[in-house]
Amino acid sequence: MSVFRAGYRAAALAACLACVLTSCSLQTTPAAGAVGANVPHTPAPAFSGKLVTGAPFSSTSFRGHVVILDFWGSWCGPCQAEQPHITALARTFIPKGVRFLGIDERDNDASALAFIQADHVPYTSINDASAAVAGLYGVDAPPYIIVINAHSVIVGRYLGTTAGIAQQLRSMGV
Numbered sequence: 001m002s003v004f005r006a007g008y009r010a011a012a013l014a015a016c017l018a019c020v021l022t023s024c025s026l027q028t029t030p031a032a033g034a035v036g037a038n039v040p041h042t043p044a045p046a047f048s049g050k051l052v053t054g055a056p057f058s059s060t061s062f063r064g065h066v067v068i069l070d071f072w073g074s075w076c077g078p079c080q081a082e083q084p085h086i087t088a089l090a091r092t093f094i095p096k097g098v099r100f101l102g103i104d105e106r107d108n109d110a111s112a113l114a115f116i117q118a119d120h121v122p123y124t125s126i127n128d129a130s131a132a133v134a135g136l137y138g139v140d141a142p143p144y145i146i147v148i149n150a151h152s153v154i155v156g157r158y159l160g161t162t163a164g165i166a167q168q169l170r171s172m173g174v
Helices: 002-025 077-096 109-118 132-136 165-171
Strands: 048-050 056-058 067-072 099-105 125-128 144-148 153-159
Touching (some): 109 125, 125 132, 144 165
């Protein structure tokens, strides 16, 4: 009977591990041709909430600026792999006036702050534990980056990649 239990436990562990490893890839692809800079230009929904540091935040504070929204989670392996690339983008474009904001999905502040500190993330994040902001922007799962122009219009959507973002920002005159 212990062989049966060990086999059952191994199968259950394998199933759980598969769920964890694939959870970040639950995102659905937008309509054909609607990734990168080739997306329908739609108004960026306004939102407010609490930064992972506890301070209040409103997206209206970014009006008039190009904005990068980085949807991520400390529990997301692909987010961890992508973070050095996003950090490099931020270090290049923050001095040029681009505003970066992390949207920390389905996480707690302690885990988020540990991730931010460990990876030396140069911008703050809002806590989106309920994924309400993600829902406003049609983001099913991280990693996901949205580019918003200075007129508060979504002009880019990037699913699990930073490839093309720097080029898009430069084409916008940043």
